[in-house]
Amino acid sequence: LKALRWHGRGDVRLDDVKAPQLITSDDVIIEVEATGICGTDQEEARHGPVSIPTSSPHPLTGFRAPITLGHEIVGRVIAAGPEAGVAVGTRVTPTPVIWCGKCNQCLAGAISRCEVLAVTGLSADGGMTDFVRVHAYQCLPVPEGIAAATAALVEPYAVAVHALDGVDVSGLLVSVVGFGSVGSCIADVVLSRGADAVIAIDPDPWSRQRAIDGGAAAALEPDQARSMRASLVIEASGAERGLATALLAAESGGAIVVVGLRGGEVPIPLPTLVFGELTIRARVGHDVEAMKQSVAGIASGSFGTRFHEIDVVDLETARSYILDQTSDRRGKKIVFSPRAEPTFRKPRR
Numbered sequence: 001l002k003a004l005r006w007h008g009r010g011d012v013r014l015d016d017v018k019a020p021q022l023i024t025s026d027d028v029i030i031e032v033e034a035t036g037i038c039g040t041d042q043e044e045a046r047h048g049p050v051s052i053p054t055s056s057p058h059p060l061t062g063f064r065a066p067i068t069l070g071h072e073i074v075g076r077v078i079a080a081g082p083e084a085g086v087a088v089g090t091r092v093t094p095t096p097v098i099w100c101g102k103c104n105q106c107l108a109g110a111i112s113r114c115e116v117l118a119v120t121g122l123s124a125d126g127g128m129t130d131f132v133r134v135h136a137y138q139c140l141p142v143p144e145g146i147a148a149a150t151a152a153l154v155e156p157y158a159v160a161v162h163a164l165d166g167v168d169v170s171g172l173l174v175s176v177v178g179f180g181s182v183g184s185c186i187a188d189v190v191l192s193r194g195a196d197a198v199i200a201i202d203p204d205p206w207s208r209q210r211a212i213d214g215g216a217a218a219a220l221e222p223d224q225a226r227s228m229r230a231s232l233v234i235e236a237s238g239a240e241r242g243l244a245t246a247l248l249a250a251e252s253g254g255a256i257v258v259v260g261l262r263g264g265e266v267p268i269p270l271p272t273l274v275f276g277e278l279t280i281r282a283r284v285g286h287d288v289e290a291m292k293q294s295v296a297g298i299a300s301g302s303f304g305t306r307f308h309e310i311d312v313v314d315l316e317t318a319r320s321y322i323l324d325q326t327s328d329r330r331g332k333k334i335v336f337s338p339r340a341e342p343t344f345r346k347p348r349r
């Protein structure tokens with residue numbers, strides 16, 4: 001079997017691997033239908049390691065590099081341990097979050113803040129291959145009617161749902177800074193929940209065009225952010241100037257939700273924050289409830305398609321997409337499928 005494995009920065013290989021086996025009694029083996037590629041994968045490949053353990057094994061999973069990438073997985077259970085509670089044949093999407101269930105955060109139900117959190121595809125082998133082992137508790141059933149490539153969007157949409165947890169967007173003007181995969185998902189969920197309008201803020205003209213095509217009311221370059229102020233701003237870029245741009249895009253008394261994360265410290269315009277009495281909150285990943293809401297939203301068609309054009313690719317193409325800094329595919333969502341035809345594409349620039 002072939003698997004796309006992260007060995008080090010700039011070093012992602014198509015390796016021959018053995019099929020995973022059941023180990024603990026609640027393990028399941030999933031035959032992969034599709035696995036989405038995420039900015040996190042590109043970040044690990046180009047600038048990492050960020051989350052992938054290299055020197056010592058992850059305390060929860062025992063894995064360290066090389067690790068098979070891929071955490072936006074949909075597939076079918078083909079084997080299950082005696083205590084899995086998931087029937088063989090069930091179509092599932094696993095949350096990539098592996099939590100300990102014992103720490104204070106887990107006991108409080110905040111699994112995305114687990115103190116020893118692990119992630120399938122980063123700190124355990126993921127779905128950029130034919131078969132992946134996960135815990136049964138990670139798995140949510142997925143209706144048969146959803147196309148595999150669309151079902152692979154459940155995880156990024158769960159990130160969007162979690163980012164908006166506790167936020168009522170109805171009737172609001174909402175700006176989204178960074179119109180990549182996560183930003184597009186958030187804008188989509190925001191519109192499905194009755195926001196007045198969405199404004200996209202992104203330096204890339206193709207991302208801005210995609211936003212307009214999908215129903216954003218306006219698309220601005222970052223230095224135009226002040227020109228249309230929103231009561232809620234989502235910072236989904238993680239760029240060095242992302243939070244500063246988000247603050248400038250917020251009207252006085254407004255709120256900023258930060259979900260983008262790329263580097264370390266970022267500058268912020270302090271007077272804008274203080275004089276505007278702005279509120280900043282942060283969100284990361286998702287929880288099981290967000291995954292459930294994401295499955296339901298995609299299954300019902302209330303979100304999932306507004307801003308996404310999906311390209312289904314094979315492993316070799318996935319590898320070059322993850323590594324190649326120049327091919328941005330114009331903001332398309334790239335999804336690996338073991339059944340994709342090999343693709344040969346001309347460079348676009």
Ligand SMILES: [Zn+2]
Binds near residue numbers: 072156
């Ligand atoms: Zn992701």
Ligand SMILES: [Zn+2]
Binds near residue numbers: 104107
């Ligand atoms: Zn925990």
